[in-house]
Amino acid sequence: MDGDLRHHGFHLSAAALGQLMPMFLWLDSAGTICGSGDTLQKLMGPQALGQPLSAIFNLRRPRGLETAQDLTRAQRLRMTLRAAPGTAFKGIAVPLQGDAGVLVNLSFGYAVRDAVRDHGLSDTDFAATDLAIELLYLAEAKSAVMTEVNKMAARLQGAKALAEEQALTDALTGLGNRRAMEQAMASLLSGARGFALIHLDLDYFKQVNDTLGHAAGDHVLTQIADVLRASVRGADLVARVGGDEFVILLAGVRDQAPIERVGRQILGRMRRPILFDGQICRVAVSMGAVVGPDHKTARISAEDLMAQADLALYASKKAGRARLTFVRADGTLHELAVSEPPP
């Protein structure tokens, strides 16, 4: 290559060179600016001609400069305009034949968008072969697409929040959640079929969480959910209404016999130990049950009904856990079922 250029070098007018490289810079060997392409001229201002390179540019790489030839030894030049807004360039320098100095070609690199805006450049300021226009096009296309994507993400976020708000399922156990229980209770309270409510609380759950970890705790909850589901009819609602609290609503149930049956089913199933990683998770279920009003009895609010069931639940706990206490119509408490032997 070198040999070719020395022996068959060609002459090129500054105007022709400027068409190929509108951001070329010609320095003499002392580093004085002797000429430039039209676009670079526009950026430097008319007073740049005849000035030393360092008066117009802040050289960042290479740092020190003895002669213009030093530029040609750098792999990549980096420099910024001294004048505001300090437009950044990257470039490359090659020596000219004889004593003609150095030819530098500059480009904006990643700063092209800012440079175009700051200096009001148009497509004719770039060489026809320069990919700057394509790059600007891509940048603009990307931001247009990103705008659409962001709008879509915002819409999905809103839809997700709404869906969560309207969700009726407990994500961990697949049972109903508190909202599902409240809706079902409201509908049962307004109907005339009557229903029974069992409030359940897991005993020793905190110890499982503390000693075996949250994964074990989650496992226990899903196992309990299976036990509860298996112990009721398909149409009955089982809901997880708190961390280790559950409510069962038995539609159409008005007396204690079916409640007792469900309680015994649950206590029976709970005798099978729940294993997690070979470790026994020791938990028990305490229950309090109450029969809701039907059309023959006075109206009662959901809160009052829950409060009654809570009293029975508290009695179950106090009596030694793993049992079911029932609130009779006269308000007295009666133990319906107990786990034999208690765990």
Added chain:
Amino acid sequence: MHGLINKSLQSFLSDSFGRSEWADIARESGVSQILGPDGFEPMQHYDDALTEAVLQAAVTALKRPRECLLEDLGTYLISNERLEPLRRLLRFGGVSFTDFLYSLDDLQGRSRLAVPELDLPELSVDEAGPGQFSLTCRAGPAGFGFVMVGILRALADDYGALAVLEHQGRDPSTTDEVIVIEVHDPAFHAGRRFDLAVEAR
């Protein structure tokens, strides 16, 4: 068809004829049943049949010929403020309307660079003489040429050029649609510059 196209169609119908008209069209075409109340999402892909159903429902509901609706859609794409980024992207094609016409050969490639899944028809431009062009839309959905007529008409206006456009119909054997364009373009002769510095609004 790509969501960007479907969403444009939805915006066009809803902006130009009102939300309640769009709601009727969405219900008639099955869009609201399939996609829900928001309709199309710009970054999804939809069955072509659904786009066709929307078009047919719009033709029936608005009592307008299909060609007119498609041409108005093209005009809307350029002249509506909501779609300013699209106009800017198309104007990257050149500094004058004539430059832009030349650049249509690259439109498919350029759109692929921006959104790879956006499968635009192949466009080719022939220059029959000074100011005389013909544009061929190949392998596009039926009526795409009318959308192009609307786009070209609005862009000519945007560039300040005078353009007479005529859709030559769809060749039944090749499904090509050809548009004949006659241009009087002072900017092309004046060499006006496209200001790249204007930021997208």
